Amino acid sequence: MSHAPEDTRVLPGRELAAALRGETADRASELAAAGTPPHLAVVTATADESSAWYVRSIARAAEKAGLRCTVRDLGPDVSPDTVRDTLKEVSGDPAVHGVILQTPLPAGAVAQELASVIDPVKDVDGANPLSLGRLAARLPAFAPATAEAVMALLDHHKVELEGRHAVVVGRSTVVGKPLAHLLLDRNATVTVCHSRTRELAALTSTADVLIAAVGRPGLIRAEHVRPGAVVIDVGTNPTQDGGLTGDVDADSVEGRAGALTPVPGGVGPVTTALLLQHTIRAALTL
Amino acid sequence: MSHAPEDTRVLPGRELAAALRGETADRASELAAAGTPPHLAVVTATADESSAWYVRSIARAAEKAGLRCTVRDLGPDVSPDTVRDTLKEVSGDPAVHGVILQTPLPAGAVAQELASVIDPVKDVDGANPLSLGRLAARLPAFAPATAEAVMALLDHHKVELEGRHAVVVGRSTVVGKPLAHLLLDRNATVTVCHSRTRELAALTSTADVLIAAVGRPGLIRAEHVRPGAVVIDVGTNPTQDGGLTGDVDADSVEGRAGALTPVPGGVGPVTTALLLQHTIRAALTL
CATH class of the missing domain: 3.40.50.720 (NAD(P)-binding Rossmann-like Domain)
Structure with a gap:
């Protein structure tokens, strides 16, 4: 197949992201005014530098858009059971609306198994296998x-x-x-x-x-x-x-x-x- | 691509099925002897003839292998809620080990949504979306x-x-x-x-x-x-x-x-x- 070289079109994400953040900020201020400030919780258990960078960028973006963001940093030496207990606690907190389990995790911890304790309604990064199964079955669910x-x-x-x-x-x-x-x-x-x-x-x-x-x-x-x-x-x-x-x-x-x-x-x-x-x-x- | 015609090899399933049934019959008689006769429950809500044929063939195969098989035939005019309640009841019965929800279902019933009430441990046909999600996440689960x-x-x-x-x-x-x-x-x-x-x-x-x-x-x-x-x-x-x-x-x-x-x-x-x-x-x- 012959092909005359052309310029490759760039498909940037920043413009779309800004539009999404704008809508989010509007909804966040309405929710805060109604007494329900939207609240994202991030559970992390790693010393990985690029993971830490990513968590900071989420926290910063949340703050800018008017969401509360709580980071529960358990450190890299914590047991899978402690990660699970923390996820359960955070997911059960009525003031928390979204829960993210950050990876990588300590040795022996299986992210999908641990994420099974995240309430599907709060599973905003689609980490619970139930969310993935519902997605595959075309039922309402958060996608990753x-x-x-x-x-x-x-x-x-x-x-x-x-x-x-x-x-x-x-x-x-x-x-x-x-x-x-x-x-x-x-x-x-x-x-x-x-x-x-x-x-x-x-x-x-x-x-x-x-x-x-x-x-x-x-x-x-x-x-x-x-x-x-x-x-x-x-x-x-x-x-x-x-x-x-x-x-x-x-x-x-x-x-x-x-x-x-x-x-x-x-x-x-x-x-x-x-x-x-x-x-x-x-x-x-x- | 040229290709000299050759015989197409037949890959039958009956031999494998017979071997699987043999193992199953051995385990079933051990379980029955130990006071836990294995028990499969099928919930069906259709007048579809090929579905009825399939349910009869499962029941016959179960009996032959020494499993109990209960068919709960709700008829084609039942409400989704009744199907859900029946699935819940059957799944909660400690004497039942496996639960199948037969399709097709009455209009308005979503099989995957209804199957969500089947205990994943008893979801022997992998119909609960959680089973599918666990399968996709490589966690233990029954596949369809x-x-x-x-x-x-x-x-x-x-x-x-x-x-x-x-x-x-x-x-x-x-x-x-x-x-x-x-x-x-x-x-x-x-x-x-x-x-x-x-x-x-x-x-x-x-x-x-x-x-x-x-x-x-x-x-x-x-x-x-x-x-x-x-x-x-x-x-x-x-x-x-x-x-x-x-x-x-x-x-x-x-x-x-x-x-x-x-x-x-x-x-x-x-x-x-x-x-x-x-x-x-x-x-x-x-």
């Missing part, structure tokens, strides 16, 4: 914010999904798997690839929409991309200079991909904005 | 018996999955979606196609393993099959003469598919055998 952010970005930039072939690289419980269900719901044909996939490039280059969510910097290059395909980069890999880089080698796919989300400034800010929006939704429900 | 039967047949006939491309046609909550998760767990690359998929044949003919689970007689023909591919036919469509026919046109794919499961006598008997096996497992856990 990252997976939903991908869908929100595709919609914001008017990328058609009906009948098209979406290929997701990555099969995690937090992104790849829920994303597959969200894409199926929109009548896309969905392929999930992963580290054991043979001939990755042959498969990914059949995609109309290619989503990289593996956490391997620069894994996706020109040979993985069908000319004109829309590429969504979910990767947020820390760089040595303290920045972030995606799973897509942007220089390599430039002129071949039809469109590409930037890292940073693509899926990331939308994810944070959706976590806050979910917390508002939970506060309105509770 | 039909999806698990496909995996059991592939294993029984030593079909390799690691790194291979499995294409599932059908995205139902009872077969296509759980099957996608089971295949991903075995390191297959997985594509889910459905009624809105464009160029179905182009996609399915990239499959090493092709699984048809849509309920459309003869949908899959030679042009859908890569020469040598393994084809699993989950379809059980009633024929006018009272028989069953699959989603695969067996005559059309003969000599092109490397292997094919028959209908009847393929996935069906293994499904029933696994429902009984799950009930034994539940009885041993409870």
Whole structure:
């Protein structure tokens, strides 16, 4: 197939994130005025630096939008039982509307098992397996914010999904798997690839929409991309200079991909904005 | 691609089903001797003839294997609330170890929503969305018996999955979606196609393993099959003469598919055998 190189369209997330945050701030002030200030609780148990950075960015965004945000930092040496007890306590607190369990967790702790104690109504990052099952069964549930952010970005930039072939690289419980269900719901044909996939490039280059969510910097290059395909980069890999880089080698796919989300400034800010929006939704429900 | 026609290998399910039933009968008699006769309850609310046929075949198979089987037939005109209450009652009965909610259901009833009241420990057909979510999150759970039967047949006939491309046609909550998760767990690359998929044949003919689970007689023909591919036919469509026919046109794919499961006598008997096996497992856990 021949292809005349064209500019790859950039699909930024900041504008959409700002719009979502604006709505959230409006609802938050209404809720606060009505005596129910929306309140997000984050439970964390790690010394991981990029996790700490992410938690700080959520707390900052929550504050800016007028939500309360409580971080319960249990430290990296805590037992799974203590994490579970803390989650139960926070989830049972009537003043808390949204609960996030941050990863990574101490050795021996299974995030999905622990997240089972989060009340589904407060499970704003879709971490409870019940939320994932309800999502797959097309029942009301919170989707993991990252997976939903991908869908929100595709919609914001008017990328058609009906009948098209979406290929997701990555099969995690937090992104790849829920994303597959969200894409199926929109009548896309969905392929999930992963580290054991043979001939990755042959498969990914059949995609109309290619989503990289593996956490391997620069894994996706020109040979993985069908000319004109829309590429969504979910990767947020820390760089040595303290920045972030995606799973897509942007220089390599430039002129071949039809469109590409930037890292940073693509899926990331939308994810944070959706976590806050979910917390508002939970506060309105509770 | 040229291809010398060869015989298509038949992958029967009856032998595997008989072996599973044998183990089940042994465990059932041990449990009965210990004072805990394993007990399966089926809740049904339809006048659908093929559903009634299926329920009778489960009851007969249960009896033969030494399990108790109670059928609660609520009739086609019952309210969703009555179905829910009956499921709750049956699931809460300490003498019952396995609970199945039969479909179709009366108008207004959502099977997955109703199945949410089945205790996951007794959810032997994986109908509770929590079971599906736990399956997707790789936590212990009962998979829907039909999806698990496909995996059991592939294993029984030593079909390799690691790194291979499995294409599932059908995205139902009872077969296509759980099957996608089971295949991903075995390191297959997985594509889910459905009624809105464009160029179905182009996609399915990239499959090493092709699984048809849509309920459309003869949908899959030679042009859908890569020469040598393994084809699993989950379809059980009633024929006018009272028989069953699959989603695969067996005559059309003969000599092109490397292997094919028959209908009847393929996935069906293994499904029933696994429902009984799950009930034994539940009885041993409870």
